[in-house]
Amino acid sequence: MYIKSINLKNFRNYENQFIEFSPGKNIIYGLNGQGKTNIIEAIYFFQKGRSYRSQKDKEIINFKKEYAKIEASFEKENSKSDAFIFISDKKSIKVNGIQIDKLSELVGEYSMVIFTPDYLNLIKEGPGVRRNFLDNFISQIKPVYFKNLINYYRVLKQRNNLLKSRNKNIEDTLFLWDEKLSSIGVEICKMRSAAIEKINESVNLINGDNENIEIIKILYSPSIKGDYCDKENFLNQLKNSRERDLEKGITMTGPHRDDFDIFMNDINIKKYGSQGQMRSCVLKIKLSECEIIKEKTGEEPILLLDDILSELDEKRRKFFLDKIKNRQVILTCTDKEDFFEEECKLFHVEKGKIY
Numbered sequence: 001m002y003i004k005s006i007n008l009k010n011f012r013n014y015e016n017q018f019i020e021f022s023p024g025k026n027i028i029y030g031l032n033g034q035g036k037t038n039i040i041e042a043i044y045f046f047q048k049g050r051s052y053r054s055q056k057d058k059e060i061i062n063f064k065k066e067y068a069k070i071e072a073s074f075e076k077e078n079s080k081s082d083a084f085i086f087i088s089d090k091k092s093i094k095v096n097g098i099q100i101d102k103l104s105e106l107v108g109e110y111s112m113v114i115f116t117p118d119y120l121n122l123i124k125e126g127p128g129v130r131r132n133f134l135d136n137f138i139s140q141i142k143p144v145y146f147k148n149l150i151n152y153y154r155v156l157k158q159r160n161n162l163l164k165s166r167n168k169n170i171e172d173t174l175f176l177w178d179e180k181l182s183s184i185g186v187e188i189c190k191m192r193s194a195a196i197e198k199i200n201e202s203v204n205l206i207n208g209d210n211e212n213i214e215i216i217k218i219l220y221s222p223s224i225k226g227d228y229c230d231k232e233n234f235l236n237q238l239k240n241s242r243e244r245d246l247e248k249g250i251t252m253t254g255p256h257r258d259d260f261d262i263f264m265n266d267i268n269i270k271k272y273g274s275q276g277q278m279r280s281c282v283l284k285i286k287l288s289e290c291e292i293i294k295e296k297t298g299e300e301p302i303l304l305l306d307d308i309l310s311e312l313d314e315k316r317r318k319f320f321l322d323k324i325k326n327r328q329v330i331l332t333c334t335d336k337e338d339f340f341e342e343e344c345k346l347f348h349v350e351k352g353k354i355y
């Protein structure tokens with residue numbers, strides 16, 4: 001799929017801006033602080049119905065205005081899709097004129113994969129970043145996963161509230177929450193494990209130069225020990241950690257504490273990988289994310305690349321640009337001279353205006 005156009009009204013430093021994209025490569029260039037990432041943010045808003053940069057929707061409204069509006073036209077494999085987002089004190093989202101009541105209805109509607117400058121955090125940071133990556137990825141290929149996740153976190157919150165309440169005689173109620181948590185939890189674990197296997201199958205097909213083949217393997221590290229597909233086992237572990245949970249006032253076991261480890265040629269890359277190896281590794285994982293989304297949904301995802309190519313050496317940049325051919329790419333950079341001999345549509349950004 002590709003995005004044909006976007007119309008920004010009072011979005012960050014854009015007061016009124018219409019942009020028409022090419023279905024191929026689009027290069028948004030300009031100096032720091034001019035509004036390049038803001039465009040990536042506006043496009044990606046349609047993926048989840050919220051910003052990937054701000055927790056609060058209102059932060060995207062231009063400082064001097066009361067509301068913001070983003071309209072976009074997408075072209076899919078066999079259909080068109082128009083979307084509309086309005087943000088003031090409330091948020092309203094429409095797809096083809098139909099109001100979206102829950103953000104879960106939007107999941108999977110627009111396929112996009114984003115690379116931002118902090119993409120190395122997938123390796124370097126804590127497990128939350130890796131869970132987010134998985135959650136986002138699986139939701140795009142299996143919308144039911146997103147529903148499970150919302151349910152899981154709802155039940156988890158209720159269980160934690162109960163633990164914190166320190167009421168006596170909570171055993172029966174706790175048992176009810178444990179039942180629910182383990183039913184949904186097992187489904188989440190299964191889907192995470194399957195998604196990781198899928199990435200493992202696909203990631204090593206994306207090989208760079210043959211002299212230096214790096215075999216990447218991701219190992220799921222679930223918080224539930226033993227058979228995480230077995231509800232009884234899940235329940236038992238909740239039961240076993242109950243005393244500790246009560247003491248801490250939070251649930252210490254379950255998919256909300258999952259992680260995964262990434263190995264390159266059998267070496268744990270977080271502990272021993274070089275900066276360059278980490279970059280190759282994440283890029284390949286993200287590329288395989290695109291391939292799997294394409295395979296599972298039939299739609300080529302839109303690639304949003306925010307200022308990442310400047311960090312790659314010549315060889316990696318060439319490799320990467322070669323791999324992202326034949327799909328829509330929206331790429332930001334500070335210097336357009338950097339990399340393009342190829343055909344692409346150029347947009348120069350200056351102080352919230354496109355030239």
Ligand SMILES: Nc1ncnc2c1ncn2[C@@H]1O[C@H](COP(=O)(O)OP(=O)(O)OP(=O)(O)O)[C@@H](O)[C@H]1O
Nearest residue numbers: 012013032033034035036037038059060061062063
């Ligand atoms: N709500 C807002 N209202 C008005 N302007 C805003 C708002 N939020 C951010 N900005 C402005 O947007 C600009 C930053 O835009 P953006 O992050 O897109 O820059 P950039 O071109 O990607 O820069 P860099 O090259 O440094 O990454 C800043 O000047 C900032 O003050």
Ligand SMILES: [Mg+2]
Nearest residue numbers: 036037038307
């Ligand atoms: Mg930026």
